[in-house]
Amino acid sequence: MRLAVSLFATPFNFALTVLSVGIILLVLPPFLNFMIFDATWHGTSRADCLPNAGACWPFIKAKFGQYVYGFYPIDERSRPNVAFALGALLLAPLLIPSAPFKWLNSVLFFGVYPVIAFVLLTGGNLDLRIFLLGRFFDLRSIVDLGVTGGLRSTFWADFLLSSSFLTAFAALAAGVIGASIRRAAAICLMVVALLGAVLLAFDLDFGLRSVETRAWGGFLVTMVVAVTGIVVSLPLGILLALGRRSELPIVRFFSIAFIEFWRGVPVITVLFFATYMLPLFLPSGVSFDTLLRALVGVALFSAAYMAEVVRGGLQAIPRGQYEAAAALGLGYWRSMSTVILPQALSLVVPGIVNNFIGLFKDTTLVLIVAIFDLLGQLRASFSDPNWATPVTLYTGFAFAGVVYFVCCFAMSRYALFVERRVNVAGRR
Amino acid sequence: MTDTIDNIGREAVAIDMIGVHKWYGEFHVLRDINLRIERGDRVVICGPSGSGKSTLIRCVNRLEEHQRGRVIVNGTELTANLRHIERVRQDVGMVFQQFNLFPHLTALENCTLAPVQVRGTSHKHAEEIAMHFLNRVRIPEQANKYPSQLSGGQQQRVAIARALCMNPKIMLFDEPTSALDPEMIKEVLDAMVNLAKDGMTMIVVSHEMGFAREVADQMVFMDGGQIVEMNTPKEFFESPRHERTKLFLSQILR
Numbered sequence: 129m130r131l132a133v134s135l136f137a138t139p140f141n142f143a144l145t146v147l148s149v150g151i152i153l154l155v156l157p158p159f160l161n162f163m164i165f166d167a168t169w170h171g172t173s174r175a176d177c178l179p180n181a182g183a184c185w186p187f188i189k190a191k192f193g194q195y196v197y198g199f200y201p202i203d204e205r206s207r208p209n210v211a212f213a214l215g216a217l218l219l220a221p222l223l224i225p226s227a228p229f230k231w232l233n234s235v236l237f238f239g240v241y242p243v244i245a246f247v248l249l250t251g252g253n254l255d256l257r258i259f260l261l262g263r264f265f266d267l268r269s270i271v272d273l274g275v276t277g278g279l280r281s282t283f284w285a286d287f288l289l290s291s292s293f294l295t296a297f298a299a300l301a302a303g304v305i306g307a308s309i310r311r312a313a314a315i316c317l318m319v320v321a322l323l324g325a326v327l328l329a330f331d332l333d334f335g336l337r338s339v340e341t342r343a344w345g346g347f348l349v350t351m352v353v354a355v356t357g358i359v360v361s362l363p364l365g366i367l368l369a370l371g372r373r374s375e376l377p378i379v380r381f382f383s384i385a386f387i388e389f390w391r392g393v394p395v396i397t398v399l400f401f402a403t404y405m406l407p408l409f410l411p412s413g414v415s416f417d418t419l420l421r422a423l424v425g426v427a428l429f430s431a432a433y434m435a436e437v438v439r440g441g442l443q444a445i446p447r448g449q450y451e452a453a454a455a456l457g458l459g460y461w462r463s464m465s466t467v468i469l470p471q472a473l474s475l476v477v478p479g480i481v482n483n484f485i486g487l488f489k490d491t492t493l494v495l496i497v498a499i500f501d502l503l504g505q506l507r508a509s510f511s512d513p514n515w516a517t518p519v520t521l522y523t524g525f526a527f528a529g530v531v532y533f534v535c536c537f538a539m540s541r542y543a544l545f546v547e548r549r550v551n552v553a554g555r556r
Numbered sequence: 557m558t559d560t561i562d563n564i565g566r567e568a569v570a571i572d573m574i575g576v577h578k579w580y581g582e583f584h585v586l587r588d589i590n591l592r593i594e595r596g597d598r599v600v601i602c603g604p605s606g607s608g609k610s611t612l613i614r615c616v617n618r619l620e621e622h623q624r625g626r627v628i629v630n631g632t633e634l635t636a637n638l639r640h641i642e643r644v645r646q647d648v649g650m651v652f653q654q655f656n657l658f659p660h661l662t663a664l665e666n667c668t669l670a671p672v673q674v675r676g677t678s679h680k681h682a683e684e685i686a687m688h689f690l691n692r693v694r695i696p697e698q699a700n701k702y703p704s705q706l707s708g709g710q711q712q713r714v715a716i717a718r719a720l721c722m723n724p725k726i727m728l729f730d731e732p733t734s735a736l737d738p739e740m741i742k743e744v745l746d747a748m749v750n751l752a753k754d755g756m757t758m759i760v761v762s763h764e765m766g767f768a769r770e771v772a773d774q775m776v777f778m779d780g781g782q783i784v785e786m787n788t789p790k791e792f793f794e795s796p797r798h799e800r801t802k803l804f805l806s807q808i809l810r
Binding site: 446448449451452453454455456457458459462466467471474550 | 617619638642645650654656657660673674719722
């Protein structure tokens with residue numbers, strides 16, 4: 129009853145209601161007819177779809193594997209499946225506020241999972257040859273015990289030597305500037321050990337067949353690009369935002385230069401540059417994986433945008449908060465991480481999610497550098513003559529639309545949930 | 557738990573300001589400030605607005621940087637050395653006019669944050685300390701509320717407890733009651749009087765003359781960035797020496 133009153137209360141409301149109902153009536157029936165009532169649901173070839181005016185769902189069913197995995201070898205598809213499942217398994221408790229072990233969970237998801245996913249998807253066993261010292265000296269004459277379990281002795285000897293030198297150098301540098309030698313050495317060792325663990329995982333031969341990223345495609349690539357972009361852009365964006373507000377002129381200058389550069393360049397240009405121009409500038413013999421280059425491009429690009437969103441949040445925090453934190457003896461990083469950022473980030477949740485959603489949809493642009501994400505696979509599948517029907521094209525795009533909508537809508541709903549949650553914790 | 561306030565530092569002089577000057581651009585905010593505060597002293601600074609009172613006490617924990625002269629706090633001179641600054645700040649508590657509680661944390665979390673983060677106290681022990689001081693300022697029942705759920709007076713008392721949790725040797729109060737409704741001023745002043753009775757070294761920028769009379773060892777009157785007059789409360793209120801002081805007192809005492 130109240131609804132009816134509010135819908136028809138004034139002539140203006142009445143007109144709006146009529147107009148809205150008209151639009152719904154105009155759009156919804158044809159949409160439902162195409163998607164459901166006139167659609168073909170069962171069949172094995174184009175012949176089954178030809179009589180019907182609606183969507184040709186058997187086409188999607190037949191191509192589904194391609195849409196999800198691209199040209200990933202069919203008998204290896206369990207690997208992306210495991211990667212997807214593991215990701216979902218680790219992400220779900222991270223998104224549920226009441227789930228325990230948040231810290232361990234984050235370390236697993238942000239630290240360990242990328243390494244596992246990388247090894248699973250590529251097959252690992254990178255066959256690393258040269259670390260640092262190997263670039264200047266030919267170490268093969270000193271250590272060459274061949275390759276065991278995918279590990280090349282020359283590389284790992286190089287790694288151990290280089291990291292000892294680095295640690296010694298860090299300790300020395302700390303001694304010179306009067307900082308704690310022990311602490312510098314400990315930090316350096318920790319970084320080196322982490323790097324070593326990651327490299328070891330990449331280098332070990334787990335007996336997985338190597339799958340080049342060129343063979344990846346479909347939703348797999350969409351997820352890899354989007355998740356990498358999201359996971360890298362937030363921390364990097366936060367650092368850039370802090371850098372832009374830093375009192376150290378050099379840090380500030382580089383942060384501003386970085387942000388303005390990436391914001392000033394269209395993402396397509398970035399991808400083109402990374403894929404086709406960068407190899408021209410690199411010394412011959414040095415090459416990076418195409419997908420990796422696109423990943424780096426997308427991540428840096430979205431980090432610059434993220435930085436500006438975060439900066440907006442930082443600017444909204446009153447000066448008194450900085451002063452109160454300082455007066456308690458909290459140093460810069462502690463006051464940022466425990467006082468300023470928790471408040472600033474919760475203010476800009478809508479902006480951050482906006483960026484994530486934009487990034488998720490922008491991943492389709494990797495198509496132009498010959499990486500076949502979901503949309504790319506879709507377009508490739510249109511040329512299959514076995515499924516050439518008048519509705520194939522519409523069916524494909526309808527499917528892609530639904531997939532993207534579900535992902536983006538889920539993100540947006542989750543963001544609303546987070547927003548409400550952080551607002552419950554009393555604000556001024 | 558040790559009663560932390562009795563645990564005072566070794567140096568007899570808590571704060572020593574020698575020939576301190578400060579400028580904001582062209583504006584000369586502090587002119588040749590010489591102030592020595594002994595441990596256990598309770599100093600109340602008053603003066604007209606813009607006279608540099610707040611700037612002076614903010615120089616003590618280097619929320620403001622002085623440009624000439626020396627500031628020595630608990631035996632550590634404040635220079636550009638960040639480590640010295642952080643050490644001084646850990647031992648100097650500050651209470652602000654606008655409370656500046658952290659709105660995303662409960663009263664209890666406001667109190668435990670710095671001890672856990674800076675001193676490395678365990679969460680459990682930090683909470684015990686926090687509850688001890690929340691008890692002292694008489695709001696233990698508000699421990700789990702967020703600042704926005706508290707009245708101004710309660711917020712300011714949480715702010716006092718928060719500063720005390722760091723076991724400071726000196727407490728700075730920058731007009732702690734100026735942003736409060738009249739009926740809440742007393743509860744905050746009571747907390748401060750209790751603190752003074754325990755022997756805390758305090759510098760208070762305030763126009764609460766009743767409070768000053770009750771607790772101050774020294775009154776400092778500032779005008780135009782200078783210390784015009786410094787005296788015991790009795791002398792200060794009963795026979796001020798400078799014309800400027802007399803005028804000021806006549807205006808605020810009425």
